[in-house]
Amino acid sequence: MSVTPLQALPVDQLRQRSSTKWRTYPEDVLPLFVAETDFPLAPAITQRLERAVELGDTGYTPPDPGIRSAFVAFARRRFGWDVEPRRVRSTCDVMMGVTEIVRAIIEPGDRVVVTPPVYPPFYDCVPEAGGVVERVPLTHVDGRWELDLAGIEAALADGARVVLLCNPHNPTGTTHAQESLAALAEIAERHGARVVSDEIHAPLTHAPAEFTPFLAASDAAARVGFAVTSASKAFNLAGLKCALMVTASDATTAVVDALPDEVEWRTGLFGALAGVAAFDPASDAWLDALLATLDHNRRLLADLLAAHVPGARYEIPDAGYLAWVDLSELGWGANPAVKILRDAKVALHFGPKFGAEGAGHVRINIGCAPEVLTEAVQRIGTLLAR
Structure with a gap:
């Protein structure tokens, strides 16, 4: 059609x-x-925000504004990804979520792998979280950008503690293959490391390419990974401030649940309301x-x-x-x-x-x-x- x-x-x-x-x-x-x-x-977003303004609905974001269940349904519908609502927590924006998760899983001075060329704030959020950036550039073979898995393994073997993944990748627009993500997860687990995946561009994957959520790439990925995402890129909502931190195991969920309450309080009410409308089938x-x-x-x-x-x-x-x-x-x-x-x-x-x-x-x-x-x-x- x-x-x-x-x-x-x-x-x-x-x-x-x-x-x-x-x-x-x-x-x-x-x-x-x-x-x-x-x-x-999207009309559903405009209608929801207009109604909020009419009501003067500009107060604090409630404990459950509906964004978790809306995202769970969206992920299943658009990606075939089953997410448990209890493993979803909101915050202000994706880079804030990434920063707070990295801060929680490293010790000051630990090295964090990034894969350039990559979204510039990656270079800022790592030191903000107390880490040190370790660069492992993407490889470029036959017109395809790919993770340098051997280079990442060498960095982790040498003591790096986290891989900061961009999936899909910004700026190259690469959707990392399921096999590559599963291999990354195995490498991370072998070295006792974690993977934090920025998946903000996922809804904008063009056929025939397919988006593989990192947490769904393998059982190991579910154990070692954190995903941070938002409706803001696909639906142009960056100024409204709402992102989601997603996990898939008890150990990683405990990390996110233990983040300070203020991390979730930073969620914007209009961001949550707009996100619910964006993730709705109506959009x-x-x-x-x-x-x-x-x-x-x-x-x-x-x-x-x-x-x-x-x-x-x-x-x-x-x-x-x-x-x-x-x-x-x-x-x-x-x-x-x-x-x-x-x-x-x-x-x-x-x-x-x-x-x-x-x-x-x-x-x-x-x-x-x-x-x-x-x-x-x-x-x-x-x-x-x-």
């Missing part, structure tokens, strides 16, 4: 927003950097329409780069709306987004912020109208002719 793509809002309307994407740069800049999308909210059609739009855009970007920015290297991502593009051959330096912002008036995310492996790269947000994406790449292409 065909799905009608979701239509982005007009740019003049988007410029009335007060969020980071639309308030960081002047109006002559097209913003395709931070992870916000340009679409209207599935909206999510499917979004996926249709993003699928078109991820392929459109390949065509646009080939036509206007020859020399750019880009592999269509498995998931998400963030495209990782190598512009090294253009000779625009280690951080080509600086030149692109200055001379083409297009704001992209700075590649080096994702680690040394990001030199010469940019990350492009394709969660916009095809016309906006087209104009952005055409502007970048004019730099080659100057």
Whole structure:
């Protein structure tokens, strides 16, 4: 059955927003950097928030705002993943959840493995939790990004205590294979380590790729793993502040249950209300329409780069709306987004912020109208002719 793509809002309307994407740069800049999308909210979310405002329902978040059961149903429906509600606890956002879990399972000074190029806050949350970052870059073989399992095992054998996983991976858009995740779990268990998996982009996995929740990858993964996720990326709810910490064993659940009450108190009420509406079956059609739009855009970007920015290297991502593009051959330096912002008036995310492996790269947000994406790449292409 065909799905009608979701239509982005007009740019003049988007410029009335007060969020980071639309308030960081002047109006002559097209913003395709931070992870916000340009679409209207799912109707069920709008209706729920409008009702809350009508009621003045702006108080403290209750002990059970419904987000646990809503996520459990969503995970079963969309991923075929059975989650026990008692093993789900909320907090403010994914990186706060990651930080608090890491803080709880390491001793100060312990090393935590990250897999660059990777989401820049990973480099900040580890020291905030008292750990030290240990870099084990992804490998790139035959056009696929993969975990360096041998490198991770060496790090754990040498004393690292935690692997901070990005699944699906940001910025490459890679969905890690079940076999790779199961192998990672076995390695971690063999060395008495834990895995904390950021799974915020999971709802945006594009067919035929499949998302495998880390905790469902194997029995060992259930024993050693923690997952942290949210509706915020798929449904554009980052400002409302609600994330979920998920476990699958008694030992890991005890860790999350023992976190200070304040960790859960940080959950935003509007975030919880919006998350319940996002995870409801009523929002599935909206999510499917979004996926249709993003699928078109991820392929459109390949065509646009080939036509206007020859020399750019880009592999269509498995998931998400963030495209990782190598512009090294253009000779625009280690951080080509600086030149692109200055001379083409297009704001992209700075590649080096994702680690040394990001030199010469940019990350492009394709969660916009095809016309906006087209104009952005055409502007970048004019730099080659100057």
